[in-house]
Amino acid sequence: MTSELAQFLKSPKTVSIVGCPFSGGQPKIGVDEGPIHLVEAGLVNQLQELGWNVKFDGHHQFEDIKYTLSSSSATASSPAAGTDNDTSTTSNHWDPPIGILKNPRLVSRVCEEVAKVVSGHAKKGELPVTLGGDHSLAMGTISGTLDAHPSAGVIWVDAHADINTAATTESGNIHGMPVSFLMGLDGNHQAFSDYNKSNSPSLETPFAWIKPVLKPSSIVYIGLRDVDSGEKKILKDNGIKAFSMHDVDRYGIGKVVEMALDYLNADNTNPDEVRPIHLSFDVDALDPSVAPSTGTPVRGGLTFREGHYICERIWETGALVGLDLMEVNPSLEDDVSVKQTVAVGCSLVRAALGETLL
Numbered sequence: 001m002t003s004e005l006a007q008f009l010k011s012p013k014t015v016s017i018v019g020c021p022f023s024g025g026q027p028k029i030g031v032d033e034g035p036i037h038l039v040e041a042g043l044v045n046q047l048q049e050l051g052w053n054v055k056f057d058g059h060h061q062f063e064d065i066k067y068t069l070s071s072s073s074a075t076a077s078s079p080a081a082g083t084d085n086d087t088s089t090t091s092n093h094w095d096p097p098i099g100i101l102k103n104p105r106l107v108s109r110v111c112e113e114v115a116k117v118v119s120g121h122a123k124k125g126e127l128p129v130t131l132g133g134d135h136s137l138a139m140g141t142i143s144g145t146l147d148a149h150p151s152a153g154v155i156w157v158d159a160h161a162d163i164n165t166a167a168t169t170e171s172g173n174i175h176g177m178p179v180s181f182l183m184g185l186d187g188n189h190q191a192f193s194d195y196n197k198s199n200s201p202s203l204e205t206p207f208a209w210i211k212p213v214l215k216p217s218s219i220v221y222i223g224l225r226d227v228d229s230g231e232k233k234i235l236k237d238n239g240i241k242a243f244s245m246h247d248v249d250r251y252g253i254g255k256v257v258e259m260a261l262d263y264l265n266a267d268n269t270n271p272d273e274v275r276p277i278h279l280s281f282d283v284d285a286l287d288p289s290v291a292p293s294t295g296t297p298v299r300g301g302l303t304f305r306e307g308h309y310i311c312e313r314i315w316e317t318g319a320l321v322g323l324d325l326m327e328v329n330p331s332l333e334d335d336v337s338v339k340q341t342v343a344v345g346c347s348l349v350r351a352a353l354g355e356t357l358l
């Protein structure tokens with residue numbers, strides 16, 4: 001471990017907010033407004049009050065990426081604005097589906113950009129906090145974290161495993177797939193090589209930039225309760241560690257988090273030092289009664305305290321090097337629900353960044 005990293009792990013001083021108003025990994029409009037609501041709710045001030053130096057210079061404008069994508073295609077056309085709450089049928093000449101994967105080039109380009117931004121902050125010794133946006137963005141955040149901290153392990157808190165491949169996804173929504181791309185799983189290679197054979201040369205092949213940097217033994221899930229059958233097989237075949245809601249019920253959240261941390265640290269390449277941790281938190285890990293405004297709610301989720309406990313305990317380790325807070329969708333449910341979900345999102349981030357109860 002470099003001395004800067006050792007120093008950073010001891011006393012991180014600066015957090016960089018990476019606001020990602022992006023919804024291309026799933027069909028519901030509104031999740032792109034998540035980061036705007038989180039910041040408008042006062043997140044920057046709240047973190048300053050915890051003693052952080054907060055860097056935030058506006059949300060990232062992925063419109064540029066959409067523009068260059070559309071103008072680089074010979075058959076360019078402007079994307080039709082979705083008027084209803086489902087943009088999944090909106091497909092463009094410059095980003096046609098690959099198999100059933102929707103918006104593959106757009107998602108790929110946005111995540112590539114996010115990876116550069118996150119890695120840039122992390123290499124300066126800052127703690128990047130990425131606000132989504134949909135969970136496909138984690139391809140960018142985790143690539144960025146692992147670029148700066150190659151030994152980092154990932155704790156993925158979610159109702160879903162988000163590990164479908166092009167061969168297993170039933171929805172074609174890429175927010176259900178980021179982990180498979182980060183691991184370089186086979187089901188993607190096959191789909192993309194089939195695609196390459198029939199590709200029209202004017203269209204780019206997405207996801208070629210992603211390095212399969214995430215080992216199956218470097219991630220642990222907490223909160224799972226809606227895992228597709230193809231995903232169950234992937235988790236099993238790759239021996240991936242996962243604590244479902246069944247395990248939370250059985251052992252309690254305290255024990256589950258200790259087991260998750262022990263698991264990651266057992267695989268530490270440098271056992272003398274604490275292993276850096278990237279926490280990717282999908283707000284739908286929480287029960288819909290706690291966080292209703294999200295695109296794929298699943299009942300039977302984490303309580304308010306269980307969600308916060310995970311964040312608090314990871315902060316306590318002193319090993320946090322990257323944080324994602326994803327899938328807050330302020331267009332879903334009523335005003336009270338939106339306020340509640342945004343407030344919970346902010347307090348999860350504060351808990352992961354050192355807010356204590358006493």
Ligand SMILES: NC(=[NH2+])NCCC[C@H](N)C(=O)O
Nearest residue numbers: 135160164171173175176296
């Ligand atoms: N990040 C999320 N909320 N993912 C939900 C994924 C749902 C489902 N497994 C799919 O692949 O479509």
Ligand SMILES: [Mn+2]
Nearest residue numbers: 159160282284
């Ligand atoms: Mn989810």
Ligand SMILES: [Mn+2]
Nearest residue numbers: 135158162282
């Ligand atoms: Mn997710």
